[in-house]
Each structure stands twice: as structure tokens, then as C-alpha cells.
Amino acid sequence: MAGGRKPKSAGPAPPSSTLVLDNGADTIKTGFVTGDDSTTDKAPRVIPNCIARDRHSKTYVGSELEKCKDFGEIVFRRPVEKGSIVNWEAQKEIWDRSFFDDKAPQKCDPSATRLVLAEQPNSLPALQTHCDQIVFEEYGFSSYYRGIGPSFNAYQDIQAVFHTPRTPDTIIDVPAEVILLIDSGYSHTTVTPLLQGRLLHPAIRRLDVGGKLMTNHLTRLLSVRHFDMRNETYIVNEMKEAACYVSLDFKGDLDKTWKGTRGERREDYATGAGIAKDYVLPDSHTRFHGIVRDHEPGAAARARKSAVSTEDILTLRNERFSVPELLFNPTDIGLRQPGLADLVMQSLSVLPVGLWPGLLANIVVVGGNAKFDNFIQRLQVELLERVPDECVVRVARPEDPIISTWLGAANFAKHEHADRLAVTKQEYEEHGAAWVARKFALGLGLDT
């Protein structure tokens, strides 16, 4: 802590190595930041955050899933539920094998390491406390900060994400002055306005639509229309990631993919209208992942009839866009929550109107769902319909929206804010878990 009075409890200098951990429900993003750029990870390792069991009763923990070839009927145990670490028995096993066991690929000595851990906004206090207790009492990290994932994104060069034109000598603001950060992940989608890296807590909103719900919805559609995929979550999820997109003309696309009424031959349906795609399912012998192909009328039927065919083909039509549509119209499945654009407007509505232009011109979308084609375009179009004409609406996603929070957190770890916010093991032992939780909840406060 620079300047000011040093409390007598101030321990030694902060550790030179920081383990940066974005502990998502689907994947953990992890890497080390050290004082030396040459030993600092430039990108995180991405580890499945699950314990999985395949149909041959083989169990995989975390990164071991890479060794799995046959994902048919695979089932998962996930320590993170609704964005928070809930099951520590499972989480500890995954962390141990990743960081702490003798042969761990990212071996870490907690007693000489600071942990920077990203969490979801608006978590339950009991779960936050469990996390803090495990970090200090089980692992003994020497220093620790548990921060809200979206806020870490402010420690990146956000204007680069927008390709804002600027001169080479432009000073990059870190943390960024103003961002409206949308994080759309496995469990849900959150809207978080940020000023200078500070969360505007009263305006944070959550929509309970995430990657899991969309995959499950696709599973249901396919099971009604094609064949039972209810035990094939992994395969359906791959299909979703490969073939689904956000529609810019929902009504038009729906019309083009309708087979029509009885006896009617609709041209668009017959040809696929550029929307229909054939998805070749993995066969768990030679093809371990599915393949997307342009729709070839009759291919699926031929494959079914042919005795020698080795391919199972599903033709995807409105499933391609009606699944990500749930982000924008959750009521389509009876979920009584506003869609993403209205969610943004609700968030803005509790903020002074003077902040709107800055926030609307700096909307950044991160998380796995940001990878859907047209996601940011659709959000921009819908927001333009809702804001005053003179407002500039810019929506962008980082190059890799999945690791964006980690990259931001890694920059944060090098920033003086990390020293200001982190607590030491000694402080935890002196003041207790409640004190730590309060300090984290208080955040940076104001600079002035």
C-alpha cells in the first residue's frame, strides 16, 4: 500500500507471482502473472470445469477430458452452479489436479502466490465466504482478491476492441473510463455498467439465459423433431456452437424455414434458402466431432435409407436461430424475463441520463455466447430502436470473448489496484472472513 499509514499488520511485500483464475461454470481460464513479462502467461489455459463420466464408466477430471474420444451419453458433475462455486468437493479435486498435485500442469505454491479470482456479480454471501475460507484455510494463498469478473474487463485496452481510430501516442486508459459490459456465459447473462473500473452496483442486471439453457432447449427441439438426443448434451452443445446464429430477421428466417401447409411445396424450404444446414453427427468410431455442411436436399433421407451409409445426418432449420433467440426473447420458452436489449435499458434506467451516451457507445460483450454470429449486430439494432435518435450505440466483442475476463484480470494483477484490493493471509487470520468479505464488497471506493 503506497503512502499513508501502514497498519502494523502489514506483512511482507506482495508475492511476485499471481495465479489469475476465471472459474467459469463451463471452463476455468487460468494462468500466471509475474513481475517479469517473459514468464507471464500471454493467454490462459482453458480447462473444462467438470468431472465427466462416459458411457464406458470412465471418469475424467478437468483437463483429462481432452483424452476422451467418445462423448456419447457422457454426463457431467459441475462444481459451479448459477455462476458460483457451490460444490467444493468437486471444485477442490479439479483445482488440486490443475495446480497443487505433484504432477499438476500449472504447479503453484500458494504460500508464495497471490490469487486473483473472478466471480459473478450478486453472488450469495455464504458461497463467497466458503470460497474465501477454502482459499486461505485449505490452500493458504499468501494474498488474495476475489473480484467481479465483468469489472476486470475494464483493465484492457477497450478502445482497441472498438477499433477506435487514434494516434500512436494516445494514452490508453486503464481502467477504462466507461464500459457497459455484457457477460453471456454458461449459467446466465449479466449487464454491468462500469465507470473507471468501478461497478455501478444498483444497475447490474441478470437474465437467466445462458449457454446451458440454450443447449438444453436445442436438445428438446431435436428430440421432438428428429431423434432422442436427451442424453447427448455434449454433442448437442457442439452442434449449437457450430451451427447456431442470431437472426437479424427472425420473422423472415422463420418463414424461409417453414415447410408450409399440407401438400404445399415451398421453394425456400426445398432448397434450404441458405439457412438449412446438414449436421453430420459424430459416430464415436472415426468421427469424434460433428461436421456442419450446406444443406443438400434429400441427403438425410438417403443416408437413412442406404444400408452402407456411415453417416447420421440432421437437417437443422429454424433450430439454428430460434435457440440463440432466447437471449433476445426469453418469453419464447415462457421464461418471464425481458430480453437482452430491454435488460440493458433497465440497467440504464436506474442511472443518470447523462451517463447513457458514454455507456451506449461502449458496450462490450464477452463470454461464450458472444461467439454466435450476429449477436452484437442484433443487440445494436434492438438498442437503436429503444434509445433517442441522437445516441451513438456501439457494440463490440473482443477477439476471443471467452478469455477476455482473464486477460483483463491478468492486467489487473499488474495494476496498483490489485495491491490496494488484495488481502493477505495474515489479515484474514487477524480479522476473519466477514472482514475480508466486506473489504471485497467495498471495492476500490473513489480515488478522490
Next chain:
Amino acid sequence: MNNFGVIEVASTATKTTPGWAYVPDTGGHPSLPAALQPKNRKRAAARNQPGLSLSDLTARQENKLRKDLEALGRDNQREVNIPIPHKSSTSSRSQKHTPNVRKILQSQKTFANHLDDYQALLALAESNPAAVVNNPLLFMNKPLASSSASGTPAKSASPAAATPPPTNKRAAAAAKRAAAREREEERKRAKMVSLAPPPPTQPEQQTEQQTEQQTEQQTEQQTEQQGDAEMVDVPTTEGQQEEKEVPSYPPDGTVLPAYKKPPPVAHPGDGDPLLVSVVPGFPTDEELRALMTAPPLNYMEARATFGEEGERYPTRVFCEMCGYWGRVKCMKCGVRVCALDCLEGHREECVTRYGL
């Protein structure tokens, strides 16, 4: 023509197909001109039927919807129990856990269980504030009064107003469930603990004892943070820096620096006097301070709802079979389908489930 048990569904546009007239459901498309009205009398009459909204759903449909949504929230389609596999690699780490850690690792509570606990705690706080006055789990999210750097309550930030507190009935039910589970966990723990050696320390008690100190510590912490604060974006004068020990507020307009950069996107119309935009007044420092130091909302408060004004658009309804607009309703079960083709497909299932 086989039109058993079919009713047309009211909507705002028509489309005629040979042999049968369907009424497309265009709910949710505000861009669609309202001028597209049904043209013939029969359909105009159909329009007088109430549109299907969630409140019109039968109890059976409501129940199905709830179950469907629950299913969509699952990690696996069926219940699975995957035990932690035996470790092949060795760990040099000690296997001893602190009592806190042991308790956490043994807990089999789900997120829903924890949410119930939290809601029960909130309900208790509402009915008997004295009972929870020292419970850190309830108040750790809310900074102490002294922590609001501006010293003013966050007026523009009144989160509680956004979401009504849980109804007493629900909260009471949650409390009951939580209490029952707590007893269960307690019993399990008691079993475990009786087998294990007595815990060397009781950190929970420590925490209790420290509650008093916390207030002091917290204040100290806050003062210290203010004292440490480095002005990153705003150039400070020597005088201000010397005053570090005594927190003092800078003049207006320093929480956020003035916007000194070019506008984000240049537009050919920028110079046009007719297009000059009216920039809304920038919030005062007071407002910004309140916002930037406001406490977090809790999990329920942050969940987006439609609020009092309700849904903006009518709910869109789709064909249960193929996903096209659900313009036709099965009289037997209320399921919506797009046309006769899908209705026939649906009928098989409907008959098996509900009989003829």
C-alpha cells in the same frame, strides 16, 4: 376436411393458403404495421377471443411450463451421481482440513438450498431484526455507513425498491425448508465430527468475537483507503496531496474527467446545424460518488423482471412440432401448432396422452 378440435387464434395479420385460412401469430413484432387487420368477418370475430397470454394458461399448462423450465436448467437430463475418482497421482499436500473447510467439503447443498437459506435469513431480518443484527452473511454486502466516501446515502440507487421482498408465505416456506435441511446437515456433521479428532480451533467463534473489532477495523480500513488513494486520471495539486491524511472532497467535476477526446465515430452529418444533438446534462459528482460506492444488490434483486409495467409485447407462440408460428390450437390440450400437417403429428401424441 379434418378440422377436429381446431380453433383459429386471434392475431393482427392474415395469410391465405389454399383450402384453409390461417392467421399468423405475429406477436412480438412491434415493427409490424397495425394496419394489417383481418379482412373478413369470420376472422374479425375470431379476433375477439382473448389472445393467449401466460395468465390465460390452464393450471396444467402452467405446471408443464414450470417443469419444462426446470428441465432446461439441468446440467444433465437425468440425475447422475459421479463420485470423485480415486487419484492416480499423489499429492504431497497434507490431508488435514480446518473445521470450516471440512464443513464446506462435506456440504451437499445445491445453489437452490443456499438461496433458500439466504431468503430465510432475509425474512428473519424483516420480522425480527434484532435476531440477525450480528449475522455477517446478511450484512457483509452492505458497507458500513462510514464507507460511503461521499458521506451521503446513495439516493439514485435504491435497489430495494426495484424488487419487492419475497412474499411472507414464500419466505416462510423457504425458512422452513432451510431449517429442516440445517438440522439434517447438523446431524450429518455431528456424526462426522464424532469420528474425527476434536477441532483444534474454532474460527467461527473467533469471527464472533471479532465482530466488535470489525467496526473499528472497517473504519480504519476506509480511512486508509481514502488516504492511500492515488489520483490516476485527475492531475492533483501539491496542496491536495499533502492533505492525504484528512479526507477531503475535491471540487465538482473531478470524479470523472471532462471528456477531452474526439467523439467515438465521426459522421458526415456532424457539422449540420440541424443535426446537432442535445447532450443530456452530466450527473453531478455527488450522484456519481453515490453510484460508484453503492452496495451490491443481492441475488434476487439483480434478477431482471418485467416490473410493474408488465411485458412490452405479447408473448409469441410457436408450433410445438416444427417451431413455426403456433397459429392453431388443439382443443383437447391447448397445444399450439402451425397447420394441419403438424396438427396430425401432434394428434397421435395427444390421443396417447389424453385419450380420444
